Amino acid sequence: MGEVKPTELIFICFMLLHGFVAALNCTSPTPKALIHALERSLLPDKLVRPVKSFSEPLNITISITVVGLLGVDEKAQTLTTVLWQVLEWKIEGLSWDEKECGTTRVSVPREMLWTPDVIISEFMEEDKSPGTPYVYLYNTGHVFDDKPMRVVSSCQLVIYTFPFDVQNCSLTFGAYLHFASDIRMIQGSTAAMMLQESKAVLQTNGEWELADIAVGQTTLTIDVGSYSEIKYYIILRRRPTLYVVNLLIPSCFLVTLDLFSFMLPPHSVDRSSFKMTLILGYTVFLLIMNDLLPVTGEQTPLMNVFFSLTLALMVTSLLETVFITNIQFSSSQYGAVPHWIRILVLRYMALLVCLKPQKPSNRVTVNLNSSPTEPAMNASIASISVQNISDNATPEKPPAxxxxxxxVELRKLSRDLTAIRRQVDQHSQGNSSSKDWLMVGVVIDRLLFCLYIVFISASFITIICIWAFNDSIGA
Structure with missing residues (x-):
């Protein structure tokens, strides 16, 4: 066997390298010739990853564009979106000459190529978006795969500040089977570029608006290996106008009416009937608007707490009105106000609600039953009667x-005066205790009125602060 010359060796290495790169040889610059060449080159290799060796990972570049926000289900904790997913990777060793084959890119059926198994980890339902049967293949070996996706993903919703809430939902893209040593996910467009493009093409958003998009690259590690992932954070902000107009404003109107009902006289029956009508109307309002409120088992929205407290205040004001009305009409039958109620209500609470505290009365009540003069007077009358009888008595016992x-008239007058004085004393004591009970009702009425004002003011301030904070996040 003859000696191989250096020039021949160089030519053989060049031919081997040229064959390894697998540059396509098109017979003519026509689509038919290019497709035939691609079939001869791609079809035998579509079963495995297009890399030089098994130890090399294949880089998958991913970018997404949010096209539509179909809705958020608070009860199921899911987010429904429509995305454009763009995947790019390179087939090692594939290339062709633009002049020889007539183009730099060609669309080929997806079945002709090996495609990565990239999925979304948070998916909850099967993708029902229309399929795209073609991908772009460039003369440098790069594959451009762009397809729409209807994604129903799980999202842990925080609805405490409903309807001024901002939700942060994540979409994690990664290979379902291949480890990080086989497929490595690479971020494509920046978060700012994706946000700008998404806002430009956003078609359906409903009550939600896209506030921001954030990107993070993570690695999921389990017992058998690790997976390369790209995580996108879709930040959504709810438009609260619908709920403010349909829920908050009517509720505030009803609460304001109940507040002004305190201007009605407490002893009037119309006040209690007016408050009862308001409670009935408020209950019907909550039943009608129940479908607009979010339903979830993890958190209770602040608005639901507001509605519950408002209803509780209305019921409390009705009970307080019934109590005051009862005092107005039946206080004369009550006994004296207990000492602890007198100290707590008539002194401290009255000072708290800016009413003049009631001072204890200096008038001394005289009880005729315990007066020392009455037994003396009765004894003197009895002695006079006995003396008259003894003076007129004779041993012979004359007739009485x-x-x-x-x-007789003196005794009758004494009994009448005693009854009158006792009646006057009881009446004066009843008037004093009745006034005390009436003052207790006035203090409680004023206290509930002040609590109403504090509650409404705090609610309005809280709602305005949350709304302003929500706008500052979305700005």
Whole structure:
């Protein structure tokens, strides 16, 4: 066997390298010739990753564009979006000459190529978007795969500040089977570019608007290996106008009406009937608007707490009105106000609600039953009667003389005066206790009125602050 010359060796190495690069040889610059050449080159190799060796990872570049925000299901904790997913990778060793084959890119059926198994980890339903049967193949070996996706993904929603809430939902893209040593996910467009493009093409958003997009590259590690992933954070902000107009404003109107109902006289029956009508109307309003409120088992929205407290205040004001009305009409039958109620309500609470505290009365009540003068007077009358009888008595026991008319009249007048004084004393004591009970009702009424004002003011301030904070996040 003859010696191989250096020039021949160089030519053989060049031919081997040229064959390894697998540059396509088109017979003519026509689509038919290029397709035939691609079939001869691609079809035998579509079963494996297009890399030189198994130890090399294949880089998959990914970019997404948010086209539509179909809705958020608070009860199921899911987000439905429409995306454009763009994947790019390179087939090692594939290239062709533009002049020889007539083009720099060609669309080929997806079945002709090996395609990566990139999925979204948070998917909850099967993708029902229309399929795209073609991909772009460039003369440098790069594959450009662009397809629409309807994604129903899980999202942990935080609805405490509903309807001024901002949701942060993640979409994690990665290979389902291939480890990070086989497929490595690479970020394509920047977050700012994707946000700008998404806002330009956004078609459907409903009550939500796209506030921001963030990107992060992560690695999922399990027992058998690790997976390369790209995580996109879709930040959404709810438009609160619908809920403010349909929920908050009518509720505030009803609460304001209940607040002004305190201007009605407490002893009027119309006040209690007016408050009862308001409670009935508010309950019907909540039942009608129940479908607009989010339903979830993890958190209770602040708006639901507001509605519950408002209804509780309305019921409390109705009970307080019933209590005051009962005092107005039946306070004369009550006993004296207990000492602890007098100290707590008439002194401290009255000072708290800016009412003049009631001072204890200096008037001394005289009880005729315990007066020392009455037994003395009765004893003197009895002694006079006995003396008259003893003076007129004789040993012979003459017939009894008729009673002195003056003495009878004096006894009758004494009994009448005692009854009158006792009645006057009871009446004065009843008036005093009745006034105390009426003052208790006035203090409680004023206290509930102040609580109403504080609650409404705090609610309005909280709603305005949350709304302003929500706008600052979306700005």
């Amino acid at each position: 003389a008729p009673p002195d008319p003056g003495l």
